[in-house]
Amino acid sequence: MKGDDLFSEALKLFPSGVNSPVRFYRPVPVMFERGRGSRIYDVNGKEYIDYSLGFGPMILGHADPDVASAIKRQADNGILFGSITENEVRLGNIIKNHVKSIEKMRFTNSGTEATMHAIRLARGYTKRKYILKMEGGFHGAHDYALIKSGSGTMTFGVPSSNGVPEEITKTVLVGKYNDENSIESLFNEYGNDIAAVITEPILGNIGVINPELGFLEFLREITNKYNSLLIFDEVITGFRFAFSGYQDIINIKPDITTMGKIIGGGAPIGLFGSSSEIMDLISPSGNVYESGTFSGNPLSMAAGIAAMEKLQGMDYSRINNYTADLVKSLYDIFNDKNIDVNINHYGSMFQIFFNKNEVKTYDDAIKSDKDRFFKFFKKMLDHNVYLPPSQFETNFVSFAHGRDDLNKTIEAAKEAVSCI
Numbered sequence: 001m002k003g004d005d006l007f008s009e010a011l012k013l014f015p016s017g018v019n020s021p022v023r024f025y026r027p028v029p030v031m032f033e034r035g036r037g038s039r040i041y042d043v044n045g046k047e048y049i050d051y052s053l054g055f056g057p058m059i060l061g062h063a064d065p066d067v068a069s070a071i072k073r074q075a076d077n078g079i080l081f082g083s084i085t086e087n088e089v090r091l092g093n094i095i096k097n098h099v100k101s102i103e104k105m106r107f108t109n110s111g112t113e114a115t116m117h118a119i120r121l122a123r124g125y126t127k128r129k130y131i132l133k134m135e136g137g138f139h140g141a142h143d144y145a146l147i148k149s150g151s152g153t154m155t156f157g158v159p160s161s162n163g164v165p166e167e168i169t170k171t172v173l174v175g176k177y178n179d180e181n182s183i184e185s186l187f188n189e190y191g192n193d194i195a196a197v198i199t200e201p202i203l204g205n206i207g208v209i210n211p212e213l214g215f216l217e218f219l220r221e222i223t224n225k226y227n228s229l230l231i232f233d234e235v236i237t238g239f240r241f242a243f244s245g246y247q248d249i250i251n252i253k254p255d256i257t258t259m260g261k262i263i264g265g266g267a268p269i270g271l272f273g274s275s276s277e278i279m280d281l282i283s284p285s286g287n288v289y290e291s292g293t294f295s296g297n298p299l300s301m302a303a304g305i306a307a308m309e310k311l312q313g314m315d316y317s318r319i320n321n322y323t324a325d326l327v328k329s330l331y332d333i334f335n336d337k338n339i340d341v342n343i344n345h346y347g348s349m350f351q352i353f354f355n356k357n358e359v360k361t362y363d364d365a366i367k368s369d370k371d372r373f374f375k376f377f378k379k380m381l382d383h384n385v386y387l388p389p390s391q392f393e394t395n396f397v398s399f400a401h402g403r404d405d406l407n408k409t410i411e412a413a414k415e416a417v418s419c420i
């Protein structure tokens with residue numbers, strides 16, 4: 001097969017043949033060539049319904065014509081100037097006008113950069129050392145985030161990466177999402193030295209875990225009490241459930257927000273934003289340094305504006321209802337075969353945990369049957385459905401998914417469950 005040969009070449013070039021670990025699985029990951037709408041096609045021409053959506057950004061589906069022409073137009077007009085452009089102002093205004101907590105922002109090239117700078121900013125503002133993150137929370141692949149992390153770090157069993165100096169690890173406290181006591185006891189011990197709590201408001205990198213009633217409010221209150229900052233990492237959740245952040249849906253105002261994925265229309269992007277007072281600490285107006293050759297680059301801005309303008313007119317209930325219908329059908333299918341699963345979902349995000357118990361915490365998630373998940377993933381691949389290849393990632397539904405995709409996915413799942 002063409003993909004197998006190509007992958008042998010890739011193995012000689014890249015560790016495990018990939019440019020990001022989450023894209024690797026045995027024996028040979030599918031090599032994709034093109035996409036359109038809800039479908040992606042591998043190098044042998046096989047078609048799949050896609051629920052990975054590039055790990056989240058492609059909420060409009062693949063090769064959206066408006067996004068594609070915006071990128072083409074920009075490419076014809078030059079792709080990098082190293083100076084402020086009108087489109088940065090346009091995209092910045094779209095975001096500012098729809099996320100209440102953001103008065104000023106900086107664009108970055110990735111979510112990783114966004115959280116790295118957000119953490120530095122929080123430390124610079126508070127002049128405090130500690131960051132409190134959640135076990136299984138994933139904020140990208142920099143030193144302050146790779147401690148008891150989620151996503152590929154869990155898939156491959158390295159929640160805390162080698163190569164991160166102990167001095168750094170010691171400045172990151174790890175609490176338990178949905179467990180107020182664990183957070184409270186860290187604040188009791190370190191409270192006046194905690195610069196910020198950083199969390200995904202809905203965990204999306206150990207599968208999907210929703211906040212228990214009151215948990216995020218509790219984080220807001222305890223950070224206020226100790227004059228620490230609250231950072232919501234909305235790289236996944238930003239503009240996913242409504243044309244705003246999840247923070248605006250639940251009406252909790254974090255001090256700093258990070259975003260990425262959707263806001264770039266599929267092109268590389270990230271952002272961190274906050275009040276003007278906090279953001280003006282960023283250089284050159286302040287002394288917290290941050291920079292990037294490609295930050296706010298014209299291609300990403302053009303793609304982002306086209307995607308966001310289109311998204312603004314979309315009825316999010318469509319993808320939310322699709323997801324709810326799919327989840328209901330999947331429960332029926334698994335129940336019919338007496339296979340224990342718990343399917344967590346919110347809006348257009350869902351994950352099937354091969355777990356007989358409800359999954360509300362990191363400790364619940366890790367008890368899931370990874371091997372059975374992987375068998376299901378492979379069987380779904382055989383039946384032309386592409387899911388993110390790990391128990392500890394999230395499925396996404398796009399505006400390009402329609403009833404035909406839903407029916408085909410249900411049929412595929414029926415076939416798949418009979419052989420796992």
Ligand SMILES: Cc1ncc(COP(=O)(O)O)c(C=O)c1O
Binds near residue numbers: 055140151235
């Ligand atoms: C919540 C969250 N934060 C940060 C990141 C890192 O973003 P990027 O992969 O663009 O660096 C991710 C990536 O999945 C994420 O899910």
Ligand SMILES: NCC(=O)CCC(=O)O
Binds near residue numbers: 021022055204
């Ligand atoms: N949830 C983890 C990611 O989205 C990472 C995507 C990638 O590295 O391809």
